[in-house]
Amino acid sequence: MPIVNVYSSNRFKVQTDIPYSQSLNLANLKARYFDTIAPNIIQTTINGSAPIFDNMLILLVDQGTASQLTSGSIVTFNDPTNIVDINISGLTNQNQFGTNSITGTSTTALTQTSITFANHSTGNIQTATVALSGANSEKQYEFKTGMEYFQVITGMTTYQADLLAFGTKISQNPNPALHGNDTSLLRKYFLNKRQLIYYEDSNGNNRTELINPLTIIGETWKNLEIVFLVRGVDMYSDPQNITYDLSKLFGFNFGHGLAVSGQFNLNVPVQPNSSNPAFVSNQNRLSHI
Amino acid sequence: MILYSTSKLYHQPYNFQVDNSQFSAVTSTALRFYSSMDKSRGVNYSPNGGLTIGSYTNGSVINDNGDSTQTLRFYGSTYQGNVEGGSLMAQSSSTFPNNNINSLSNYNGRNYSPAYHVTNSGIICNHFRTKPQTCYEVRQTTNFRQNTGFWWYLTFTTSK
Numbered sequence: 001m002p003i004v005n006v007y008s009s010n011r012f013k014v015q016t017d018i019p020y021s022q023s024l025n026l027a028n029l030k031a032r033y034f035d036t037i038a039p040n041i042i043q044t045t046i047n048g049s050a051p052i053f054d055n056m057l058i059l060l061v062d063q064g065t066a067s068q069l070t071s072g073s074i075v076t077f078n079d080p081t082n083i084v085d086i087n088i089s090g091l092t093n094q095n096q097f098g099t100n101s102i103t104g105t106s107t108t109a110l111t112q113t114s115i116t117f118a119n120h121s122t123g124n125i126q127t128a129t130v131a132l133s134g135a136n137s138e139k140q141y142e143f144k145t146g147m148e149y150f151q152v153i154t155g156m157t158t159y160q161a162d163l164l165a166f167g168t169k170i171s172q173n174p175n176p177a178l179h180g181n182d183t184s185l186l187r188k189y190f191l192n193k194r195q196l197i198y199y200e201d202s203n204g205n206n207r208t209e210l211i212n213p214l215t216i217i218g219e220t221w222k223n224l225e226i227v228f229l230v231r232g233v234d235m236y237s238d239p240q241n242i243t244y245d246l247s248k249l250f251g252f253n254f255g256h257g258l259a260v261s262g263q264f265n266l267n268v269p270v271q272p273n274s275s276n277p278a279f280v281s282n283q284n285r286l287s288h289i
Numbered sequence: 290m291i292l293y294s295t296s297k298l299y300h301q302p303y304n305f306q307v308d309n310s311q312f313s314a315v316t317s318t319a320l321r322f323y324s325s326m327d328k329s330r331g332v333n334y335s336p337n338g339g340l341t342i343g344s345y346t347n348g349s350v351i352n353d354n355g356d357s358t359q360t361l362r363f364y365g366s367t368y369q370g371n372v373e374g375g376s377l378m379a380q381s382s383s384t385f386p387n388n389n390i391n392s393l394s395n396y397n398g399r400n401y402s403p404a405y406h407v408t409n410s411g412i413i414c415n416h417f418r419t420k421p422q423t424c425y426e427v428r429q430t431t432n433f434r435q436n437t438g439f440w441w442y443l444t445f446t447t448s449k
Contacts, residue, residue, distance in 0.1 A: 003390060012390040085315045087307075102311035106304045113303050134304050141307060145299070145315045236305035268300045 006200050017195040020213035024060055027189035033270050034120055038188040041120055043245040043254045044230075044269065049130035052117050054269035056228050056249070057150060060190060063223040066155030072264060075229060078147035085144040101141045106134035106238065117269035125272050132266070135238045142235070149233040151267060153244050154260045158214065159222035162191050164258055166251030171222065176212040184251030190214070190226065232268035239263040 003012040018026075026032070032040035033055040040055045061069075069075065091100040110133045119126040143149070156164070162171045168181040170191055182188040197209045215221050228246065242264040247257030 006389070014390060083315065086313045087311070087315070090313060091311060102308055104305050104307035106306070111304070115303070132304050139305060232300065234300075234302045234305075236302035238304065266303050 004197065004199055008200075013198045013200065015196075015198055019195065020193060023189045023193045023213075027185055028057055030055070030270065032185065033118070034123065035185075038182055038185045039120070039248055040185050041248050042230075043247075045243040045245070046115075046130040046240050046266070047132070048241075050128050051245075052115055052128045052130070052269055053120055054117060054230060054267070056153070056246075057231055058185070058190070058249070059227045059229070060158070061155075061225050061227050063157075063220075063225060066157075066225040066227055069152045069155060069227050071152055071154050071260065071262065073152040074233065074235070074265070075150045075152065076147055077150070080144050080147060083144050083146045085146070087141045088144065095140055096138065097140045099140060103138060103140050104236070105138055106136060106236075107132075108134045108137050115266075115269065116271065118272040123272055132237065132240060139236065148231060149235055150229040150231055151233045151265055153228045153230060153264070154246075154258075155225055155227040157222060158191065158224045158226060161186055161226050161250075162222075164250055165191065166257075168192060170212060170215055174215070176210050176215070179212050179215075185249050186226070187251060230267045231270075234266040234268065237266050239265050242266075 004015055005012055027040060029040075032038075033053075040058070042054050042056055043051045044054050045051045087102045089100045091102050094100055095103050097103075110131050112129050113132045114127050115130055116125050116127050118124070159171060162169050165184055165186045167183040167187045168179060170179050173179060176194055179192045179194055181192040191214060193213060195211050195213050197211055199207055199209065201207050214224075228249075230244070240263070241261070243259055243261040244264075245254050245257075245259045247254050247259070250257045
């Protein structure tokens with residue numbers, strides 16, 4: 001329940017619509033993976049094996065960010081200096097790679113490996129078997145544990161996203177009153193989000209204004225960018241040939257929208273939790289208590 | 290590795306086995322950046338003076354038990370487990386949009402942030418709302434003030 005300041009009298013107007021920042025947060029809730037209307041769900045195919053399902057971290061970023069966070073880039077939101085991991089440099093004698101990191105082994109032969117993820121319909125655990133291979137049998141320990149790594153899959157401008165997504169294109173309909181469209185995650189939470197603003201004009205009259213908090217900044221909204229990342233990246237297994245099908249995020253069925261293929265690091269997909277599933281997001285007005 | 294019945298906080302690489310004879314345990318001071326997936330542990334703090342969420346919502350949809358475990362229930366009488374994360378924004382001075390709030394003290398909220406308590410008294414918690422040797426998951430912005438009606442917006446996730 002946001003509020004808007006009335007500067008002339010130091011009062012606050014009650015609002016009914018969540019602000020844009022909260023909308024972006026809602027798009028990235030884990031519960032959105034299980035959403036049936038505007039889900040945050042992708043289909044990941046590793047080396048042509050049976051697909052698995054996962055969610056993404058989707059960020060609205062400043063112009064020019066996507067050119068720095070290119071596809072395949074690794075990002076973390078933890079400060080590695082907060083983690084004491086002596087395995088990086090604590091080996092007494094140098095290893096075969098000429099450093100003091102501890103070492104380990106990988107399997108180079110094609111190996112059937114089980115990957116578990118949460119079923120998006122039931123919330124229960126589901127297992128897929130994928131064929132993985134390694135390029136090197138020996139490796140050194142290079143990445144600190146105890147922190148989460150994210151991998152950039154792709155990025156684009158908000159204008160490009162608007163052109164790619166199914167449904168009402170805000171670039172073709174400048175009037176926010178015509179922007180109502182909940183057919184996909186990008187439409188509902190990023191592009192076509194609307195917000196009714198209650199405010200007081202200079203004459204003290206109560207007024208309302210329907211805005212799109214993205215387009216209200218003017219034509220520069222088209223230059224903002226959206227970056228798509230997967231979570232829980234496995235930094236040690238060798239990159240595999242992976243296809244990420246992002247169709248659902250754009251309002252299409254899998255196989256009918258944007259897909260990104262290439263050599264990517266594996267990641268641990270969305271996992272079920274241990275207790276009864278529950279999620280609620282609601283807004284209500286109650287008369288009296 | 291911390292194992293739960295069907296979920297884990299840490300995961301091993303798919304195709305890399307570290308030399309266990311060389312590996313040393315890893316420590317971190319960044320407690321609050323870990324996901325709180327341990328449903329067995331309550332928040333150990335009663336927000337908004339111990340009033341329940343139902344005080345805001347009239348108890349018709351969402352409620353909690355009002356004590357320091359902050360266990361929630363949705364659309365019924367079954368408690369779902371300890372809070373994993375979420376937010377509550379509410380105000381207590383008017384019932385209609387476009388009405389005025391005259392004081393920020395009438396604007397209330399809670400943020401439920403995933404973090405672990407400190408059970409080891411030797412660990413110092415920074416950046417938390419603290420009492421001696423205790424770290425809280427629940428933070429509140431103001432004290433709750435009961436009145437005649439509320440607008441509220443609430444988002445919670447306890448699982449999935």
